[in-house]
Amino acid sequence: MPPTIQLDAAADYLSKDCILAPGTNFKVRILAEMGDANITNFVIKNTHGSETVSYFDTGVNNETINISKVLTKSVFDSETWTFMVIDKNGKNASVSFTVYNDTSSGYQDIRVFNDLILGAQYCQATGSFLSLNSGNIWFLNDAFTLQDSIEMLYYYDSTGDANTIASPGANIGSFIYPGSISPIYWTVRHETRFYKTAYSASDFYNVQNDSLLLVAYDEINGKRKAKNLVTGDVYAFKTAHIKYGMFVIENVAGTDSGTVQISLKIQK
Numbered sequence: 001m002p003p004t005i006q007l008d009a010a011a012d013y014l015s016k017d018c019i020l021a022p023g024t025n026f027k028v029r030i031l032a033e034m035g036d037a038n039i040t041n042f043v044i045k046n047t048h049g050s051e052t053v054s055y056f057d058t059g060v061n062n063e064t065i066n067i068s069k070v071l072t073k074s075v076f077d078s079e080t081w082t083f084m085v086i087d088k089n090g091k092n093a094s095v096s097f098t099v100y101n102d103t104s105s106g107y108q109d110i111r112v113f114n115d116l117i118l119g120a121q122y123c124q125a126t127g128s129f130l131s132l133n134s135g136n137i138w139f140l141n142d143a144f145t146l147q148d149s150i151e152m153l154y155y156y157d158s159t160g161d162a163n164t165i166a167s168p169g170a171n172i173g174s175f176i177y178p179g180s181i182s183p184i185y186w187t188v189r190h191e192t193r194f195y196k197t198a199y200s201a202s203d204f205y206n207v208q209n210d211s212l213l214l215v216a217y218d219e220i221n222g223k224r225k226a227k228n229l230v231t232g233d234v235y236a237f238k239t240a241h242i243k244y245g246m247f248v249i250e251n252v253a254g255t256d257s258g259t260v261q262i263s264l265k266i267q268k
Contacts, residue, residue, distance in 0.1 A: 001035035002091035005065075005083065013068075017098045020073040021105035023210050023267060025242050030083050030095075032065035037088035039065055044083055048076035055081075055219045070242050075214050077101045107209035111135070113264045115250070118154035120163075121176055122257040129153045132192075132239060132266055144181040147188035151239050156256040161227035163252050163260055167192035169240070170224040190240040193222035197246070199234045204248040210267045213244040229260060243267045 007015035008029035020026065032039060042065055044056035056069070065085060073079075078101065084094040113135040119126040121140075129143035130136075130152040143150050147168070154165050155176050166172060168183040169191025177183060195218045207213070216236035226235045233249045245266030252260050 003032055003035045003039050003085050003087050003093045005030065005032040005085050005093040005095050007031070007083070007095055007097070014099075015097065017100070019100045019102050021102040021108075022073055022075045023108045023214055023244075024073045025070050026073070026099075027068060027070055028081070028083070029068045030065060032085040032093070034063045034087060035091060037091070038063055039085045040088050041086040042067065042084070043086070044069065044071075044081065046074070046079055046081055048074065048079040053219070057220070072214065072242060072244070073099055073101070075101070075107075075211050107211045109268050110207070110210050110213065110245075110265050111268055113266075115261060115263060117259050117261050118165075120154060120156040120254065120256050120258050120260075123254075123259060124257070126259065128155060132243065132245065132264075135264075140177060140181060143183075144186070147186045148190075150183075151190045151192050151241075152237075153183065154260050156254075156258060157227070158256065161225060163227070163229040163255075163258070165194065165226040165229065165235075165247075165260070165262075166224060167240075191224065192237050192239045193217075193224060194226040195222045195236045196226065197234050197236050199246075201232055201234060201248045201250075204234050204246055204263070204265070207246065207265050210244065213246055213265065213267060216246055217244055239266075 009015045013029045014026045039062050046053050046055050080098045082096040086092040117126050127137045127139035129138045129150045131149040132151045168189040197216050217238050229249050229252050236246050247262045247264040250261040
């Protein structure tokens with residue numbers, strides 16, 4: 001007997017075909033039960049046109065699955081979301097729905113933060129910690145009191161990652177910010193994921209709305225760190241609050257007391 005799977009049809013969750021504006025976040029809740037054998041894999045795929053992209057793929061060893069996810073409507077005219085569980089014997093079950101583009105709505109406005117200068121961990125001139133909501137930058141002492149606001153930070157890692165942009169939820173070495181208020185000990189450790197794109201600085205500067213932000217980020221290949229930064233690199237990112245954005249590296253100077261200058265655009 002194969003496993004079974006269903007989508008929660010409660011009001012807070014999406015479970016059937018619908019129409020949404022690009023950039024709209026929606027929640028799904030997946031419920032699955034084993035058949036003859038434990039469930040060993042859970043997969044989410046997004047199909048638009050002839051392309052199918054693995055959005056989420058994780059190994060498990062469970063009798064049941066109860067997972068909630070927040071997904072985002074892309075810019076495509078239609079996209080089919082498929083949710084699949086596979087058991088130890090290779091038997092599977094899946095369920096899907098299609099989300100159509102709301103052609104009556106345009107793309108969304110964005111916040112733009114130009115010429116932000118972040119300091120590495122021993123920089124005395126400017127802080128390391130950035131709020132993506134306000135664009136404010138803080139030193140560690142202040143950031144410690146504002147943990148829920150911090151979704152990006154900059155430091156220098158002498159062990160190989162060099163100039164690095166990450167977030168409090170990344171696996172930051174304890175030697176980067178030593179002491180009891182280091183981000184590794186924070187109560188709120190938001191994780192932002194980063195993807196190095198092939199877009200140019202010119203492409204970034206031409207962004208006027210969130211259309212490119214939605215397609216530039218790669219869900220499967222997003223990493224917890226943007227490392228070994230080089231002037232001209234363009235990164236897409238996704239925050240813990242499901243906001244998509246991009247930034248361009250405009251200048252990198254120095255090591256653990258140096259700075260990085262970026263310009264950044266993010267969904268409102």
